[in-house]
Amino acid sequence: MKLKLDRAQLGAVGIALVLSALIILPTGQSPLTVFGTMISGAFGSWDLLARALTTLAPVLLCACGLAFTFSSGLYNLGVEGQVLAGAIGATMLVRALFPEGGNAAVSPVLIMVLGILAGAVGGMLWGLLAGLLHVYGKISEIFAGLGLNFVGQGLAIYLIFGPWKRAGVATMSGTALFDESVWLPVIGTTDLSPVALVLAGMVLIITLVVLRNTYFGLRLRAVGHSLRSSFTLGIPATQHLLSAFAICGAFAGVAGGLQALAVFHRLIPGISSNLGYLGLLVTMLANYNPVWLLPITFFFSALNIGSLKLPSELKVESSLAGVIQGLLVLAVLLGRGWSAKKSAK
């Protein structure tokens, strides 16, 4: 339960930093300057910090959901599509209760609440679909999830260009904006929604408690460690696998709903913007230990925002953040594999 790093993990982080520095060198900038710029880019002002926290909420939601699927031994690569399905669900509900150019059927607050719930339901259904394909269709959950990501993407584009197109024009920039009364409140001029942060915090606590302190969480971990032994011990594996998919989908769906209601105020094709995949990196790095989810998510969000300053100040590509994140995950996974191999000998 403690935030404890062992030597292998620290070594892996060191290796990732050194490799990142090596990648920076050919750009002609000193790695230290680049890292410094990234830090000031994320923490230089309240505004920048707010932007980092804006990314934090949806990534944390996805990472929490993935903690459930990883615990049950599943690689839910469909999380990205589940975010999108959440955004579609939320948009569908807002459009139903507050039609474009019409009037709100119920109070805007209720629409926002129901919108987030609709996001959860949308994501959950998309997650369950992947789960059903995996459990009953005997398809690897990796391919089921990836396949459904493409289907979700197609569905979003179809909706944006078809039934939900803006009056007169259909464009990649998305559906018409929601009425301002159903935009989730944000702090100042930023996109940071306190509601999103609170929801993410609540979900994190739920995740910690359920995985660590409940029979359900224990059985989920048992299924993840050994499907066969859990079966012998009488644990209904199918039921637990499907629950994990549904929970992960629901959390990712909330993230998608929040993106639609608080950030973009409409459905756009790229609304999931790799948040789900970022969540995957976070959970892989956390390695079954949900205590690590928050610090890692915070670090990754800060990297993403901090790197945006790189092109203007140092003429360095901002995608460096992704490179560092990827290297970190690879290095830690390698370190883990290496120590597992060593202890097996």
Added chain:
Amino acid sequence: MHLEFRGIHKHFGAVHANDDVSFAVDAGTVHGLLGENGAGKSTLVKVLTGFISRDAGQILFNGEPVQIQTPVDGIRSGVGMLHQDPLDFPALTVLENFRAMVGGQWWRESDLKSLASQFNFDLDPHEQAGNLTVGERQQLEILRLLALGVRTLVLDEPTTGISAHQKHQLFAAMRTLAGQGKSVIFVSHKLEDVEEVCDHATVMRRGKVVGDTPVVKGDASLGARLVELMFGRELALPSKPATAKPDAGLRLTQVLLEDDRIALKVNGFEAARGEVIGLAGLEGSGQRLFILACAGVTPPSHGRVQVGAADLTHKPYRAYLDAGVCYIPADRLREGLVPGLTIQEHVALRHTDAGFFLDPAVMTRGAEAAIAEYKIRGTPTSLVERLSGGNQQRTQLALMPTDLKLILLEHPTRGLDIDSTIWIWKLLIDRCANGATIVFASSDLDEIVQYSDRVLVFSGGQVSAPISTQGLTADRLGEMIGGKF
């Protein structure tokens, strides 16, 4: 090629799998290597073919010591092995397999056909390997090894799962090869096969060579001699107190047990409450199928299964558990316990009507009680994979629910010391005294005779009628295991 083993030793941890093995195989002969499972036959031929390395000893070909470290070295020195599961690419055709695995020349269809016709093998070069029967895949494998220039051919239990016609073809091919001056090593536990095809037989038991005899056709005393060598002369005495009750605990009616290798028919079988039934036979003769069917893990496709008063036919595994059936697998860490979880977490997994939240105090207390009662060397927070084999087995037993009607165990004391074995059986017999029926499989005949009331012998796709252990002799049991009912 004349082949000689000289003082081969191989250890796997504490197990001495090959203990000073020495014998010779003459060129132009078929040499049988006999022994029950775990006798060390497979280890020895894997050392010969380079699949595992020996700890000590020498292998000599025509009097010259050879170094064989890898399977490639084996092939280069002219030794090839036909594995129980043939090595081929199921997605490729027979001809493609041949081309992929035999270099040196571009194999044409006619080349393959002429090679196959030498042995009267009727392989369709364009059939996908995945669609072939086990016997046909063996034929492909033999041709491949011959094309690679093998002069010593090792066949590991090749007659399992092939048809009588294919067996006939296989034996004819073995004789042909011996006639060409090649040496053939035939690893088997089937006496009648060894008697039929071999010129000479070496018997192994517990890692050692215990006998070496020429095989003369029509020698009536040979079978009995081989059985005695395989299983030893003396059996332990039955020592189980009578616990059987008059009413039935387990009843099977017209049950068909099958997997891709064997199909077994059990017309009618009944075990009383409190009775212990031992399943004897060489491993893989259907004992596991029998246990899995009674446990409800893989319910039989046909037939009725009743436990006590409950009819569990076609019911899911959950219903078996609810009816008081408990299955203790042999592969503790893969099938019985969950690696990565602690003893107390296992105890909690067995709480069926617990609430939502785990109670750490209850978990710890439950685990402490189990550890004390079952004398497990570990703490409530020990991960099960860190426990020794004996303590893992004790943990599995500690997880058994209290009120059981039927307990199924595979190799309940395998790898355990004598004290643990005695202690575990005392505990199991207490369960019987309380009315549970026990069915267990073991490759240790002493254990079977000592602790069973009655024995079922599995051999050659058949199950014997139940035999009482009272008055059962080693000879009789050995003969039945060897296939003579």
